[in-house]
Amino acid sequence: MTSTKMCSNYRLIALIPHASKILLHVPNERLKSYLSKEIAREQAGFVKGKGTREQILIVRQIIEKSREYNKAIYICFVDFSKAFDSVKWPKLWKTLLEMGTPKHLVHLLRCLYEDGTASVKADGTLSNPFHLSAGVRQGCIISPLLFNIYTEIIMRRTLETWKDGIVIGGQRISNLRYADDTTLFATSIRHMEDFLQKMEDVSLEFGLKINRSKTKVMIVDRMNNNLPEVSKIANCEVVQSYVYLGALVSNNGGCIDEIKRRMAISRSAMDKLQKI
Template sequence: MKDAVDAQLRDQQAGFRKDRLCTDQIATLWTIVGQSTEWNLSLYINFIDYEKAFDSVDRRTLWKLLRHYRVPEKIVNTIRNSYDELQCKVVHGGQLTDAFQVRTGVRHSCLLSHFLFLLVVDWIMKTSTSEGKHGIQWTAQNQLDDLDFADDLALLSHTHEQMQIKTASVAAVSASVGLSIHKKKTKVPKFKADSNPITFDGETLEDVESFTYLGSITDEQGGSDADVKARIGKARTTQDTQHPLAGYHQQQPFVGENKPVSR
């Protein structure tokens, strides 16, 4: 089933897919930023962050999407039955509450959950980018609208207007399946671009000069130099704090420096 559905997913999505790595997305993004800077092209990137994404997906929409991606009805019903009447209890004020039904989200620690969530993200991006050309020119014939790794989305555009339209479209389609964009955590680095901010729902999204995407720094040069320096710094810090002999040589004399034994 996964293989059949995987063939229908957009190439831009690399999360939880066979032979697809986050390093591929990072390298592609660095190349895009580096070449845009070299060729003096304006570039807008919107790193979308969702609020509690895996817990917020509307399950009724999820069953519809399974059918949309041509998953056999028997399998859809089996998955749906495993979610029906699902109940939870929480600790509130030191007391365990009564059981209540959970109607949104996918199960945590379930191997199938990542697959189900990919369908949601794929449908969001496919739907929100289907009208008009608002991406960057990737080949002579094609544009690239985004790079995705599960719910880590990087929207790409050459102009402020394109990015504003795309951001609003992604937000609207996301809301239709139960997902909300986290305004405070969504960041917009801009390169060779004007100072006009990208807004969403009446609020300005934060402009940043660099951003850590999938664990790696992206900046105006692409990011590799800054990322390598950051990783070296972290490695040194970790070594200094975790090595059992860290700092020992600064406090104890070497054996050869001991005072000679008097005779």
């Protein structure tokens, strides 16, 4: 259970006036016209026409095809520590300019962020205002696009010269993303270790830290019974199943475990209603 006494369990939320939210739709649409085309098809978070269902389906299809054709694959579910709060502003402004954003729009964003202040309220007492130095504003309409672009450049740098991945229908799939939920695919333990290390190195350069204790690896290897003797890969726990974007994904390729889980959740909810 999450402790309410630990500062690390809290997140900064931007409280923005309604007038500002309405006005921010204008620069947001301008930014979309320049940046939407830069977001890779592997990213489904905050992207129109895409959602969690597509990503869950793709992961399940990859597992099913791996078992059907007896091809071993390794799936890594990456967990970032406070990804939205760790975005380095200088790196963000530079990334926006590199991707073709006009200077006046970048200047507008800099004013929006660098002139802002925050306060902390504890036990009814409000602290003095202080300036922030990193992170995208959670609660701001522009933040999802900014974060997608930031993680896009991280993945591009990671994939430079990278040749491994799963090939389906002539298309190579090395990763799937939903905002900061990143999934990596590799064809061997060595490739997965190298892939994760390379991504971690690039991410640290941009201020994002991978939490290896919460990052999990799944082995799908029908020929070797999913290698039960392997308990860790790249200092990450090896799991038989994982709750991915709200759905339980298992390395046996089936949905029975997910159905049982959903039934248990429903039963628990109904039991609580009986007390009303």
